[in-house]
Structures are given as C-alpha cells and as structure tokens.
Amino acid sequence: MDRLDYSIIELFTEQPGVSVLSAARELGVARPTIQARLNRMREKGILIDIVPKLAPDPMGFPVQAMTMLQIDQRIGHGGLHDDLLAVPEVIDFSTMAGPWDILLRIVARSNSDLQRVIDKIARLEAVSRTSTSIVLRDLARNRLLPLMDEATKDTGSPGRSS
Numbered sequence: 001m002d003r004l005d006y007s008i009i010e011l012f013t014e015q016p017g018v019s020v021l022s023a024a025r026e027l028g029v030a031r032p033t034i035q036a037r038l039n040r041m042r043e044k045g046i047l048i049d050i051v052p053k054l055a056p057d058p059m060g061f062p063v064q065a066m067t068m069l070q071i072d073q074r075i076g077h078g079g080l081h082d083d084l085l086a087v088p089e090v091i092d093f094s095t096m097a098g099p100w101d102i103l104l105r106i107v108a109r110s111n112s113d114l115q116r117v118i119d120k121i122a123r124l125e126a127v128s129r130t131s132t133s134i135v136l137r138d139l140a141r142n143r144l145l146p147l148m149d150e151a152t153k154d155t156g157s158p159g160r161s162s
Helices: 003-014 019-028 031-043 080-086 112-124 145-151
Strands: 061-072 088-094 102-108 127-136
Touching: 003 019, 003 031, 003 061, 019 031, 061 112, 080 088, 080 102, 080 127, 102 112
Parallel strands: none
Antiparallel strands: 061 102, 061 127, 088 102
C-alpha cells in the first residue's frame, strides 16, 4: 500500500458514488491505474467493498444500542450467526474474548421497539444472557482512514494533497 492507494480510498470514502473515471481525473492518474489498484486491494483483502454509508435514523430507526451476549457454552455459536442475521435490526456483530461472547449493534424505532428486539434476541436458543446500553451519539465510527494513512506514510507515491 502506498499514498496513491490511500488517496483512492480517501476519495471513495468522501464521495461513495464517484466513478472510477472521475476518481482517475481527480487524482491525476489513468483510469486503468485506479481500477488495478482497487482490484489489488480487494485481492489482498484490504478493501472489502465500496458501499454507501446508510444512516438508520432517517429510515425510521433513531434508537441505537450496543448489546453484549453470553452464549450457552453447551450449545456454542452453532446457528447463532444465521439467527442474528435473521434479525434486521442487528446491523453489526462480532465475537469477543472475555466475559461476553458477542457484541451487537442494533437499531430500533423507539425504546419500546428496542425492548422487543432485545427480547427476540434473548429468546434465541444459544443466548444465555444479554446486557444492553443505548448509544446516545456516535462520535466516530469506522475510523479506518487514519489507520490507512499511518500504514502508507513515507511510501513516496504522490496522492491527493489534503
């Protein structure tokens, strides 16, 4: 990865709908160069996908919460992955080490709707306990550009100037 890779990701992050041709023009490189860089970052697993960021609040889901799950160790994770994917209000989840096994980010239409979603999750066979905290305000989410900036420092390739 170099500064051009960083500039490409920065541009697509700031302008999710930008075309490869427009990105090439803005960054002053050939369109095939942009496409080749995107393909290479996908092949290496650096770039999973370039998708628009969706905001749940304007879609009618203004309540966000972080819910931690403990799973019944006798049952294990088993089908829990698919069970959680079947709950549309679960927008992110990860396994964890420590006293809790899974961390969920969930959204809801209201606090009472949040209770409905938590109850639905708590009834899943593998779940033995839940703990939920309501998100008051997102201060920073998915902050990967500073990490990528750090990873590409001093590589010598020109990119966009900030």
